[in-house]
Amino acid sequence: MGSIDDAALAGALDHETRVQAHDHTALKLWLRLLTCTNLIEGSVRRKLRSEFESTLPRFDLLAQLERHPQGLKMSELSQRLMVTGGNVTGLADQLESEGWITREPVADDRRAIRLKLSPTGRRRFAEMAAGHERWVISLFEALSRDEQQQLLRLLGKLKPGLLAGVQRGGDARPAERRRS
Amino acid sequence: MGSIDDAALAGALDHETRVQAHDHTALKLWLRLLTCTNLIEGSVRRKLRSEFESTLPRFDLLAQLERHPQGLKMSELSQRLMVTGGNVTGLADQLESEGWITREPVADDRRAIRLKLSPTGRRRFAEMAAGHERWVISLFEALSRDEQQQLLRLLGKLKPGLLAGVQRGGDARPAERRRS
Numbered sequence: 466m467g468s469i470d471d472a473a474l475a476g477a478l479d480h481e482t483r484v485q486a487h488d489h490t491a492l493k494l495w496l497r498l499l500t501c502t503n504l505i506e507g508s509v510r511r512k513l514r515s516e517f518e519s520t521l522p523r524f525d526l527l528a529q530l531e532r533h534p535q536g537l538k539m540s541e542l543s544q545r546l547m548v549t550g551g552n553v554t555g556l557a558d559q560l561e562s563e564g565w566i567t568r569e570p571v572a573d574d575r576r577a578i579r580l581k582l583s584p585t586g587r588r589r590f591a592e593m594a595a596g597h598e599r600w601v602i603s604l605f606e607a608l609s610r611d612e613q614q615q616l617l618r619l620l621g622k623l624k625p626g627l628l629a630g631v632q633r634g635g636d637a638r639p640a641e642r643r644r645s
Numbered sequence: 646m647g648s649i650d651d652a653a654l655a656g657a658l659d660h661e662t663r664v665q666a667h668d669h670t671a672l673k674l675w676l677r678l679l680t681c682t683n684l685i686e687g688s689v690r691r692k693l694r695s696e697f698e699s700t701l702p703r704f705d706l707l708a709q710l711e712r713h714p715q716g717l718k719m720s721e722l723s724q725r726l727m728v729t730g731g732n733v734t735g736l737a738d739q740l741e742s743e744g745w746i747t748r749e750p751v752a753d754d755r756r757a758i759r760l761k762l763s764p765t766g767r768r769r770f771a772e773m774a775a776g777h778e779r780w781v782i783s784l785f786e787a788l789s790r791d792e793q794q795q796l797l798r799l800l801g802k803l804k805p806g807l808l809a810g811v812q813r814g815g816d817a818r819p820a821e822r823r824r825s
């Protein structure tokens with residue numbers, strides 16, 4: 466895209482520049498939600514790159530394995546990482562060659578492979594996760610603790626209907642995106 | 646990705662399945678925000694496809710032109726659509742061949758081309774935009790009007806700092822994603 470000046474960039478990132486006076490509250494809300502999400506995601510992506518030379522798909526894959534010490538099958542990881550569009554096989558190859566993860570055959574399924582964090586991977590991921598949490602905390606500092614709880618509550622009221630909609634819709638890729 | 650059952654899908658879409666009890670509020674908040682955004686975006690994408698055989702990059706490009714009746718240069722559109730990762734040239738070729746938009750030379754810049762909605766394009770986009778607004782309104786129906794205003798206010802308090810962060814950071818692709 467080449468370099469553009471910051472004001473133009475901010476405009477480009479701010480979906481609300483699309484909103485007109487007569488637009489419905491829900492539409493303003495959606496574009497503001499999208500803008501905030503994109504800005505936070507972009508910030509996290511830049512931090513992962515600058516501080517850990519890493520990417521969101523790598524972080525997401527490692528985060529899943531960190532949550533599942535017993536390991537996850539490729540197929541399970543693919544499902545869990547679907548949203549981020551990460552190429553599990555390619556990522557797993559990289560991460561294994563870099564010593565982050567190990568592969569094991571699955572006893573009850575000879576074609577399946579289970580991925581686990583290596584001890585080193587677990588230790589290195591802990592640093593990344595701590596950084597990630599610090600960045601996210603600082604990104605939300607504009608909101609008081611009470612306001613963060615309010616926002617959490619409002620989004621918590623919104624989410625169930627959205628999940629139900631997906632389950633009715635049944636599209637397996639409602640939010641697929643390239644993240645790298 | 647093949648087809649997976651709805652529960653697995655919901656789990657995959659719900660980034661909060663990653664959150665553990667000790668995680669900070671801001672982290673829960675970020676994952677909930679990301680989940681809601683992905684679910685809404687996915688729903689809008691499916692509706693655009695099923696009701697208008699269209700895509701988000703097409704919708705976003707047309708929405709920009711609808712906001713700028715005097716037309717936009719390719720370069721301006723590229724900047725504005727950066728967030729959605731749309732390939733402006735490719736999209737513009739399609740949309741022109743389908744009669745949605747017209748190209749005009751730019752008086753003061755002989756290498757530049759300005760894109761405008763055609764009268765037909767404007768009429769057809771109005772239907773899409775009306776559909777889009779209906780869908781978004783229904784996606785937010787779980788929240789009362791007051792709650793929508795609260796959410797709008799809270800995100801409005803969050804956004805300026807995030808935009809300022811991008812302007813400081815200066816990465817021109819903070820939220821680039823493939824959308825098609």
